[in-house]
Amino acid sequence: MTRFAFTVEFDGRPFMGWQRQAHGPTVQQAIEDAIHAVTGETVTLHAAGRTDAGVHGLAMRAHGDIAKDMTPFRLMEALNAHLRPAPVAILHCTVMPDDWHARFSCTGRSYVYRITNRRAPLTFEKGLVWQVSQHLDTDAMHEAAQLLVGKHDFTTFRSAHCQSASAVKTLSALDVVRDSEQVAIHARARSFLHHQVRSMVGCLALVGMKRWSVADMGDALEAADRSRLGLNAPPDGLYFVAAEYR
Amino acid sequence: MTRFAFTVEFDGRPFMGWQRQAHGPTVQQAIEDAIHAVTGETVTLHAAGRTDAGVHGLAMRAHGDIAKDMTPFRLMEALNAHLRPAPVAILHCTVMPDDWHARFSCTGRSYVYRITNRRAPLTFEKGLVWQVSQHLDTDAMHEAAQLLVGKHDFTTFRSAHCQSASAVKTLSALDVVRDSEQVAIHARARSFLHHQVRSMVGCLALVGMKRWSVADMGDALEAADRSRLGLNAPPDGLYFVAAEYR
Incomplete structure (x- = not known):
């Protein structure tokens, strides 16, 4: 073999x-x-x-x-x-080698979540991005994202179907970058909870729309309560980018 | 009105x-x-x-x-x-204003032609790029492209169905840019002949594959003979980028 x-x-x-x-x-x-x-x-x-x-x-x-x-x-x-x-x-x-395992040897995972921030309907990108019509304040989103970086109990951002033993995870990076109407949210961690990226992105979008303050993001995280989740972003914009092995 | x-x-x-x-x-x-x-x-x-x-x-x-x-x-x-x-x-x-005309007032048109230069089949980009499996020497392509810039008789690069009164056109720019496996060919002119961009790109690809030398491109242009066209690139990779108005 x-x-x-x-x-x-x-x-x-x-x-x-x-x-x-x-x-x-x-x-x-x-x-x-x-x-x-x-x-x-x-x-x-x-x-x-x-x-x-x-x-x-x-x-x-x-x-x-x-x-x-x-x-x-x-x-x-x-x-x-x-x-x-x-x-x-x-x-x-x-x-x-036989002791290398794509899942268990993996020491880091990164995702990107893509938002197209415009009113006009999507053409090339249907199903490949999340379209948000309302203008997003990406500076505020990036500021709120930094509250999530580090070791936290991410219960608020965890699917009810998540099978992870613990909700405590260490988020290495969460960066919000705008390039014209394209907004990319780059996430990196050793591992993620089920729906964690989409849940974080959904709440960041609420911050970008001014429906949440930056402080609301911190409060939602600290609550460690799934009912405090503001919004789960659709799957369309999520891409598994890379796996790291040491 | x-x-x-x-x-x-x-x-x-x-x-x-x-x-x-x-x-x-x-x-x-x-x-x-x-x-x-x-x-x-x-x-x-x-x-x-x-x-x-x-x-x-x-x-x-x-x-x-x-x-x-x-x-x-x-x-x-x-x-x-x-x-x-x-x-x-x-x-x-x-x-x-009523005297503004999208076609007749237009003083410049630009296109980009996108090539994905890799062996692996396309996933997201089917129909949106031309896939070329063989490695393309984009430096040679860019060098050959510069022979086409300027005022020339582009008969070699003109469709048999072209309705333009003259095959003499002034090509303002033709740049070949590689970013990893993505190759973009940027073309700008006051106006283009029918199939001109695809025909130029097809011949540039022959240069990139080393089936044509850079000098072959110059010879094909000078011949002003449609039978000298090496290859017409497929429509998939061609995008109308912008129209200029003064």
Whole structure:
């Protein structure tokens, strides 16, 4: 058996998320099916993160153990051929030691959340960004974001379905950057709670719209109470950007 | 009658191009139909440029004369509501003097042609870029592009269906810029021949692939012979960027 690590780009629009499900197409299933078509083997993929329905991946990392003797390049080419026309592409494929694990060896994860801040309807970006018509004060959003950076109990920003043992996480960075009508929120941490990025972004948007003050964000965090969540942003704008390994 | 000028963004994938046609949806028709729905008037739009099937617009300029008394803002909002779900958005709407003409007053047009230079299949960008798998030498492409800048007979780079009176045009700028796997070719001129940008890009790609030398580009231009065209790039990567008015 050889442990192959994959870097995967995917457009989340047609998928029920990363993880294999009984009902509906997922990215994991698409790749596992392609591996089966290429090798005849039934392989279970392990990924650095799980993404919800409609969430995208720029460089998701995953691994699978394959018996068939193939170079990483040939495997990647064959998988990409079988993945068409699904919007999933293997960008890189490498052989890793057997004790390397895409999920458990991962020491950092980063996401970007993209907002298009304009009144005019979306054309190219439907399903790829969150459109917010009301002007966002991104300076206030960035200021409020800094209250979330560090080690906190993120219960307020956690989905009811979150399976993490603890709600205490360390957020390494949360930066709000505007480039004309495009607003990007960059988040980085060792790991995130389920819905944490979307929940933080939703509340940041309330700050940007002046419906919350910067202090309201601090109060919501300190409350450690899910009923204090102001808004959960839609999946459309969320991208898994990168996984770090030391 | 009031002359309204529109700035239009559109995803060209579902359209047969800008200009109204008997068969198939066009951007012009979508907007004219929306104007009819809002005002009850049959208005003919005039645009700064005509784009082919599958070509996109970031800020096409167009005008139409409308009798109904509306503010530009209300007209824009109503048109955008009626344009849904077509991927066409009116970004700006202003009132212009009666002697202002989106096409005839236009003194400069710019396009960008986007190439994704990688082996992995496209995900987010299907239909929005030209994918070139073979590595492109963008320095050589930029060098070859400079041979095309200036006043020349562009017969080699002209469609057989081109209706322009003369093939002599002045190309103001043609810049090839790489950002990682993304290659952008920026073209600016007072006006272009039909297929000129796609034809120049196709030949630049041949230079980038080392199938043409830089000197081959100069020879093809000097020949002023359409049979010397090396390659016409697909519409997918072409965007009308802006129209200038003095």
